[in-house]
Structures are given as structure tokens and as C-alpha cells.
Amino acid sequence: MREVAAIGVGITKWGELWKKSFRDIYVETALLALEDAGVDRIDSMYVGSMSSGLFVGQEHIAALLADYLGQTPVPSTRVETACASGGLALKLGYMEVASGMSDVVLVSGIEKMTDVSGNEATYALGTAADQEYEGYHGITFPGLYALIAVAHMEKYGTTREQMAMVSVKNHKNGTKNPVAQFPFEITVDQVLNSVMVADPLRILDCSPITDGAAAIILYPAELAKKMGKPVVKIIGTGHATDTIELSQRTDITWLNATYLAAKSAYAMADKKPEDIDLVEVHDCFTIAEICVTEALGFIEKGKGGEAVEQELTAIDGKIPVNPSGGLKSKGHPVGASGVAQAVEVVKQLRSDCCDRQVSDARIGMTQNMGGSGASAVVHIFERE
Amino acid sequence: MREVAAIGVGITKWGELWKKSFRDIYVETALLALEDAGVDRIDSMYVGSMSSGLFVGQEHIAALLADYLGQTPVPSTRVETACASGGLALKLGYMEVASGMSDVVLVSGIEKMTDVSGNEATYALGTAADQEYEGYHGITFPGLYALIAVAHMEKYGTTREQMAMVSVKNHKNGTKNPVAQFPFEITVDQVLNSVMVADPLRILDCSPITDGAAAIILYPAELAKKMGKPVVKIIGTGHATDTIELSQRTDITWLNATYLAAKSAYAMADKKPEDIDLVEVHDCFTIAEICVTEALGFIEKGKGGEAVEQELTAIDGKIPVNPSGGLKSKGHPVGASGVAQAVEVVKQLRSDCCDRQVSDARIGMTQNMGGSGASAVVHIFERE
Numbered sequence A, B: 001m002r003e004v005a006a007i008g009v010g011i012t013k014w015g016e017l018w019k020k021s022f023r024d025i026y027v028e029t030a031l032l033a034l035e036d037a038g039v040d041r042i043d044s045m046y047v048g049s050m051s052s053g054l055f056v057g058q059e060h061i062a063a064l065l066a067d068y069l070g071q072t073p074v075p076s077t078r079v080e081t082a083c084a085s086g087g088l089a090l091k092l093g094y095m096e097v098a099s100g101m102s103d104v105v106l107v108s109g110i111e112k113m114t115d116v117s118g119n120e121a122t123y124a125l126g127t128a129a130d131q132e133y134e135g136y137h138g139i140t141f142p143g144l145y146a147l148i149a150v151a152h153m154e155k156y157g158t159t160r161e162q163m164a165m166v167s168v169k170n171h172k173n174g175t176k177n178p179v180a181q182f183p184f185e186i187t188v189d190q191v192l193n194s195v196m197v198a199d200p201l202r203i204l205d206c207s208p209i210t211d212g213a214a215a216i217i218l219y220p221a222e223l224a225k226k227m228g229k230p231v232v233k234i235i236g237t238g239h240a241t242d243t244i245e246l247s248q249r250t251d252i253t254w255l256n257a258t259y260l261a262a263k264s265a266y267a268m269a270d271k272k273p274e275d276i277d278l279v280e281v282h283d284c285f286t287i288a289e290i291c292v293t294e295a296l297g298f299i300e301k302g303k304g305g306e307a308v309e310q311e312l313t314a315i316d317g318k319i320p321v322n323p324s325g326g327l328k329s330k331g332h333p334v335g336a337s338g339v340a341q342a343v344e345v346v347k348q349l350r351s352d353c354c355d356r357q358v359s360d361a362r363i364g365m366t367q368n369m370g371g372s373g374a375s376a377v378v379h380i381f382e383r384e
Helices: A022-037 A052-056 A059-070 A086-100 A118-126 A142-157 A160-174 A188-192 A221-226 A256-269 A288-297 A303-311 A327-328 A339-348 B021-038 B054-055 B061-068 B083-099 B116-126 B141-156 B160-174 B188-192 B219-228 B256-269 B286-295 B304-311 B326-330 B335-348
Strands: A003-011 A046-050 A076-080 A107-110 A196-198 A211-220 A232-241 A278-280 A363-370 A375-383 B004-011 B044-048 B075-080 B105-112 B196-198 B211-220 B232-241 B279-281 B363-369 B373-383
Touching: A003 A022, A003 A086, A003 A221, A003 A339, A003 B326, A022 A059, A022 A107, A022 B004, A046 A059, A046 A086, A052 A118, A052 B054, A059 A076, A059 A107, A076 A086, A076 A188, A086 A107, A086 A118, A086 A211, A086 A232, A086 A339, A086 A363, A086 A375, A086 B083, A107 A339, A118 A142, A142 A196, A142 A303, A160 A188, A160 A288, A160 A303, A160 A327, A160 B004, A211 A221, A211 A339, A211 B304, A232 A256, A232 A339, A232 B061, A256 A288, A256 A363, A278 A339, A278 B373, A288 A303, A288 A363, A288 B219, A288 B304, A339 A363, B004 B021, B004 B083, B004 B335, B021 B105, B044 B061, B044 B083, B054 B105, B054 B116, B061 B075, B061 B105, B075 B083, B075 B188, B083 B105, B083 B211, B083 B232, B083 B335, B083 B363, B083 B373, B105 B335, B116 B141, B141 B196, B141 B286, B141 B304, B160 B188, B160 B286, B160 B304, B160 B326, B211 B219, B211 B335, B232 B256, B232 B335, B256 B286, B256 B363, B256 B373, B279 B335, B286 B304, B286 B363, B335 B373
Parallel strands: A046 A076, A046 A107, A278 A363, B044 B075, B044 B105, B279 B363
Antiparallel strands: A003 A211, A003 A232, A076 B075, A107 A211, A232 A375, A363 A375, B004 B211, B004 B232, B105 B211, B232 B373, B363 B373
8 A cells, every 4th residue: 555645735715605616616616726735647537425415416416516617528526425525535636546446536525505495405404314213303403402412511511602612712713724615703692691492502502514625646755755836635534424323322422433443543643632633523513523533532521511611622732623603604515524524634744734833833633423323434734 | 456256146036026115125135135145244335326316206215125135234336327327336335445435335226216196207317317498398208219329310210120139039039037027928920019118219129217226245356256146247337428408419310329338348357349248238128239339349330230130249149138028028117227237247257147148248337327328338248
């Protein structure tokens, strides 16, 4: 297996992009990554997208996007594992370069979610849960995470305010991110008084519905060094599953797939949580970020809420979590989020993040998950 | 890169399986493959499915199926490239074993298409075409292949009867296949007098709407040899794309992605068309089989129709095409077809096909495509 580097990244402003088509958003982002990498060809493409079928009435997007990028007959593959589709695309792109099957691989994530009504979007997102045993009985995604939140509050004494602080922190970070959908600060009071979605989660605990894409170019590290550019290597990758149904888990506050994916990635990279300088995690809801920081080993089990309150996860804290603004402020075009996390980590490790730069960042991590945590993909990056 | 063998296959009766759920069909088939392989664990899973979102209202099937197979926390990946999703899953499973990332990989394809109405199924299948530039203007899948048929008739003198003969041949082969959805013989007259779908294609030129799955276990060839079972290796893999829109191609009778995918697979396997003993091709419509046999290099360009008439593609002909009955008689659960083709080839190379056995079969090929040919995946298999 060869060492793999990320040599180019691309991302454009996220939001409600009604004036751009699905294919426009993709091509715009992919071209930025190609330009950043300075390559004149690609050997293979991976696209992560959760539900282009339900959101834009288009499957077969791998060929469609290869075509619109002017890259046919390059092999093009779409992967899906709900909101972890982007992270999974990165894993497969990594595998293709590491194995020696290809040299230049373009990995992207994309979702265009605002061309359908809110109800249709909620239905589409619900297909990440078990449709027969959860969806049929009326539960929605916020409902599943609300159950996790209540359990965490009950078991560990996590407070409503601590959850709000996740959102406040991420929005603060997001003000420094030019591509963020909601780049403004909010207060704990605003979160606590925002519209109720699924008790105890309110609208400002939830990541938004977003249109957007992100792209990254992978290349053998050995060849990348010869290009004289900053080389950021992927040194660990982990992927695991858990029961799709929340009710089948022993402890719904513990994200076991995330824990196991991280364990694999740490082992492969030969790193420990203490070695990580920053992490982009899947804060689809505020409670998710709290549980994830525990499963990744950064914070003791049950102390995720306290850690936010103590500002351990702030940009200048013990472990900066979501310097990009996270899903909450940056936006959450579901299939794109996993790739966007990697884009942020690569930029941080290149010291390209201006006002939101984590100082002395050399090793970074991404954690992307699908559904209520049934799929998780973790990557570790290191700057040479 | 390590050599990769297929050591277990599973397939169950295809058809309108209203009494079985999506997950039931999957588990039943996967267990057969695991039993056939004689392995007691899997390291990773790939699932090909075109549109579980539109057909059964469920995305995130990778985790769902890992869970229902009792295989969590194994990493599980869904891939999609329309009707070539199964072939693509096989390619990725191959890559994972060849690269050394995993030893035992379960590759499956699945689609449950009859839980929705005929109109909804037609809409879902249409998402494999360009929705904005083809679907929006009213074209359906049979319509796209009808355009190809007319062009082939016009350019090469292919006749209506020759197309019908593809269907007659495949139905004849299908009578010997216990899992086929329509295991009965038909006549040229029946095809010519069947209901018109899109002129000149009639209902008996079209593959059906089907529920079904297929599964295959991949394993390092070196280790497989020690198990003392017949070893069928994957010796070539190829994947390519073409414009998604038919109107953008120079010659719509020529399936360029299939040609290029085959070229890669032949080169990797160091084989020529003359070396292939049988091939399972993507006969979604009768004209498709004709065009595919030309693009794969078995039949001279433009002579695909004549070749069927001369019985060159019969089970005892120069190049047996679709001994399983093909998509036409066996059925076409879109995401499953690519894996089912591989299941048939493995069985043929093991001489496990009873009445439909191709004699002295040692090298076989599969060709799976998506949309009107914008994605194509080709594999070559060899029995040790």
C-alpha cells in the first residue's frame, strides 16, 4: 500500500443555491480542487451523495458528473451511506490510490436539498433511519437524536445549556468561514428560546438543510513531494457499522461505530487522541457533537457536555472541535459534509485558515456519520 | 496487488416477491453465498443498489443490511451507478481484497422493484437518464433504446426479427435456470406481436421489473487454493463512462463505455475476445445485447443482428451469450443484475450449471451497464 496525500481541495459558498443546478455546484467545486492541485488529468472519480434520487430526481450521478466535468471516459463511482457518504467516498478514493490502481483520484461529496419542500426533505432524511421499524412509526431524525439527548441528560447530568453551548461555539467559529451558510454568532438564550423541534432539541440545536459540494484530489505522497507543495497525508482510515435501529443498542448515548472506526484509524496511524491537534466532527445535532467527542476518546465518557462548558473544545482549547463552524453553522448538504470536513482539515494543516486557524496544527481528524450513528467513517491526516 | 478468487455464490428465485421484504431477500441470498464459501466471518461488505430510495423508501442500506445479516460492526458500503451498480460493487470488492485491505469481502446486489406502481417504477428507472435534458422532455428508458434500435436498423440493416431472436434465445436458456423469473420459451412471432412499448421495441424485447438479489464472496486466491475448492479468479476488471445523454454521442449504435471497459479488462487479464468461453451481457433490451456483443469485440461492428440469426451467440455457438437467460428471462432487479451475472459465470466455470452448462468453460466474462450505456463495468474470470 502506498502513502496517499491530499494535494488539492475545493469548496464554494453553501446555502440555498436556487440559481445553481446540482451539476453546476459539483463542477464549480471540482474545478477549484483541480486548480488547487495543479493536475492536468484524473484517473478515477468518487462521488458521495445520500439521496440524489429523492432530492433532485436523479440517480446515476457518477456518470452524469463525470460527463459535465468533461472527464468521460474516466471511471466514476457514487457511494452512499446516508450522511456519511462523503467520508466513505474519501475512504474509497484513499483505497484506490493506496492500492496503486490509480494515481490521481477526485473525491467529492454533493447534495442539493432545497429543490424539494421541507416535508419532502424530512422524508428523504428519514430514509437514513430504519423505515420499517422507526420511520413507519412516525419518528424523524431530530426525534432520534432527542432520545439520545434525553438519555445523556438522564445518565450523565448533561444540561440543556451545555448542548446550546455547542451551537454557540460552532456559530462563533463559522463567522470566520467564508463558505458557511449561517456565518453569524448566536447566544445560549437564543438557542434555548428557539422553536422546539423534538423535545429537548430546538431549531438552533439542529444542522440546517443545505445545498453544497466539496472536493479533494488524492495523489501518491511520494509523487506529491516532488511537486514542492505542502503535503498532507492520510495516515489513518476507519469505517464501522452499528445497528440501524436506535432501540437495538445497549446504550444509546454511546456511538459504537464511531468508537470502532476511530480505533481502526488510530491503530493504522499509530496515534492516540492526545496526538490530534484538531477535529471536524459530525454535529448534525448539538448532542451528537457531545457524544462524538466522547467516542473519539478526546473527552471522558459522560463528560462531553461539561467539556463544552469548560471551553475544552473551543478553537484555542485542549482539542479544537469544528473550527470550520461544523455542520451547524457551515451547513449540512448531507453527502458533502464528510468531504468538506476533510477540506477544512487539509486547509488547517496547511495553515490556510486565516482567522479560524488552529495554531501549530500538524495532525487532524475527521469523523462523519450516517443515520443515528449506524455508519461512521474516521480519517486522520498529517502534514509532513 | 494480490490475486482474487470468488469462493462462494448465492442467488434465490427472482420474481414479484411480495411476501418477502427487501432485507429478507438480501439476507437469504447472502447466507447462501457464505455457506457456499464455507467462511465463518466477513471483513467488509459492498452492496450495489440503484434506487432503494425510490423503490422502497430506504437509503443507508449498507448499514441496514450489515445489521440484518448480523454482521455489525463490519464496514459496509453501498455503491450506485444505475443498472451497473452490481458490477461496480464487484469492482470495489475486488479492489479491497487485491489491495490487501481485507481478506473476506461479501459483494451483493439487490433491488426490490415491485413494491411501487408501474408508473413509479418507470419514474425511478428514468433517473438513470439525464433528468434535465432527457427525462424532462418525456423520454423513458425503452424510448432511449428504441432510438438506438432504429439507428442500428438504419445503419446496418439489422431486422426486427433479429432483435426478436435475442429474446427467443435468452428465454430458451432461461428455461434451464431455476431462479429465472420467466423460465418459458417464446417464439419470434410472439415477440413481433407483443404489446408495443416504444417503436420498434415491444414488451417481449424488454427486460422485466423484478425483485431479487445475488451475492458473491471474494477471497485472496492464494488462500482459496488451500481450501481445496474449485478456484475461480477475477483476472480482469474494467470500468468506464460515456456521455449520460444519448444525443451527445457521435454514434448512438456504439457503446463506447462498454468498449473501453472491456479494453481495460482484456489488457489486465492479457486475453482477447477469442479466449472467452462465455459471456453474460446486459440485455436490458434486445437491441442492447446486439450492440454489446459488438462493443466487446465478439462480433464485427454492425453484425450483431446477423450473429444472433446465425446462432453464433447460442449456448453451443461461437460465443455463448447469456446462458443464464440474461436480464430478459432471468429478470432484472437493476442493482442485482451485475452480481447475478458474476454468479452465473462462476457457476459455469465450476461446471455447476446442469442443462445450461457451456461445455469446456474455463474463461468467462460479465458486462454490466447503467442508463443508456453511460456507465459500463466488465470483468473477466478464469478457473484455475
